[in-house]
Amino acid sequence: MTRKSITGFSNPTIKFVRSLRDKKHRRREGRFLAEGLRLLTDARESGRLPELLLMATVRDPHPLLDDLEAATISAGGEVIEVPIDILAKVTGKDNPQAVCGVYAEWDTALATIDRAAAPIWLVAQAMRDPGNLGTMLRTADAVGAGGVILIDDCVDPFSVEAVRASMGAVFTQKLAQARWADFLAWLRAGEGQLVAASLREAVPYRGAAYAAPCFVMVGNESRGLPEDYEMACDLRVTMPMKGRADSLNAAVAAAVLAYEVLATIG
Template sequence: MSPRPDLEITSAANPRLKQLVALRRRRARDEAGVTVVEGFEELGLALDAGVRPRTLFYAPDLMLDPSAQLAVVDGARASGVETVKVSRSAFEKVAYREGPDGFLALVPAVRGDLADLQLPPAPLVLVCEGLEKPGNLGAMLRTADAAGVDAVIAVDPVTDWGNPNVVRGSKGTVFSVPVASATLGETVAWLRAAGIRLVATTPDTETLHTDADLTDGVAIAVGTEKFGLTDEALRAADVRVRIPMHGNVNSLNASAAAAIVVYEAVRQRSASSQVTALPL
């Protein structure tokens, strides 16, 4: 059976595009069971991770490399994905960000449960407690993807994994990094059952992050920029670490703090594996 022809939309008042605008609200996304992916690069990462869009909206007049990028549209259409051609003016009015590149897709909602996470031996996990800024959560996912983190857990999150700004901030890595959402109690119980130590970042400790043992199975926990981790999370931690601060500010951006400690864990693990690999 040949692919169905594209629907073409030229007005931002079209009901289909109005539905896209409505999906900026979390409740609407939850009810529809979808996540909005905007951007060619972000869509490419989602496709590489095995995500199959429900609908792909595209505007050829906004594409940076139409000949190559339209091939992606053709491939999606051939696989049975609904493809909708949108005029430049209509797309610009419903796009989630300034300077859109002509790609916006509806994909199945990003859902993650602790029980679904499959971890290797001695996993490296990132735990984000109460983060309120979608951009920070997205940036942490980019770090997690680059550093080879095995899972990211959002504890009592203010935002959801399907927030368009999370997807954008993560550059699409929300689809390549295993994620989950849970309460603090559920997360701590899950970590204990898996034999994973909880490492809390806080300025209220003498232990530097470089002095702590971050090998074996560890979960590095970061909190909000304003308040940090909750007292409950700090009490649950197996060890507390701090990042040395030599300037006038007393805190780092949450995603920057996460990146510093995560890469220290990567460094330690790399050094440990090299020592293990040395001949006797």
């Protein structure tokens, strides 16, 4: 398949791509949108190629973009050139990057997780902010975690905002979604230590007895973890707050704990 051009906003393909900004359409189609050469290159290097690649008609040449285009065509994908104003409409950004892609969502069932594949996993319960989820995905990548498990009603990890905030980590990290009861049953069926930041019967996070595989869990940005979730954890740790704030941002707390776990169990 070769490159083609679309110039009209009313084109069915453009309408389809634009619809992927809406969660309802993403779920129905099983597809999502990612933007930017760096992010799409990370996806390619992780073994994921877009089914549809949109490129600005006027753009700076780049060897990575040439490689991405060639790989997409080789894999049977479609490459389309569009004016920059169409890219802006599709991505919802006034100054869009010169390339975006449509990807097939992948299986996010707990059964796809191999807990032995990494010493650290991050768990988010009812996280609602796509920026926080993106930060957690980047943290997971940075500490060599296996991935991020989303519990209960979390933000859609395939939303444009979450994918953008992940800076490509959505492609490098395993993702799983589950309800709390199902996750806890899955966790208890094998090895795994569940750790949460807490004030309930907690020990200092520095020097705590972490063990691999360690599942570091944080809760909702405003409510934190429900008490029964905390009490189900194998280890509850507390971090000192020396200023006026009484808590850390959820994604920041996950990062602090993840690096401490990394320092302990490597």
